[in-house]
Amino acid sequence: AQSVTQLDSHVSVSEGTPVLLRCNYSSSYSPSLFWYVQHPNKGLQLLLKYTSAATLVKGINGFEAEFKKSETSFHLTKPSAHMSDAAEYFCVSSLPGGKLIFGQGTELSVKP
């Protein structure tokens, strides 16, 4: 069965330092993978998606993620955190019919 695991429920960084949010997936085939972000009282917003083209995917707001099949990982990174990056982040996999499988979410805190 397809599943997504986010390895950290909470990550705290200082403003200006790098961000790493970890995600591992399990799938019997090459999946489509997404990262969504949710700010308080807002909908889930797409940051980026991987769809079997380039393994390094660039998204909005300076985020990027690298698909590593050998490690079954799709970690999200950003070189320098901003205060506005504080939010909850979801790693998501998609099944062929469109059904999304969510990780449990990682709450990112950014300290001044």
Added chain:
Amino acid sequence: EPEVTQTPSHQVTQMGQEVILRCVPISNHLYFYWYRQILGQKVEFLVSFYNNEISEKSEIFDDQFSVERPDGSNFTLKIRSTKLEDSAMYFCASSERTSGDSTDTQYFGPGTRLTVL
């Protein structure tokens, strides 16, 4: 930028009552979804809807649940007789599904928090 909207933002109801959660998907989108997130748990898929019928539903989506697109803009989720365990955040999403596969992006609304007392 077009966005998915949901109303109400918070709904409180008594156990056994019927509730209708409303969503307005992005206007040119063809596929519609409901997900829910019970507090402290993962977001989970409930149902997908296309061409006025259910495409796929999860085990959670039993006979107490129904979906409808009553007009050209709204997409609703009805829970016929609410239970305590239905308390959750309910998210609506829509996609264009132009590619017809799993690569399509789903756009989410802000959610409705349902509290069943």
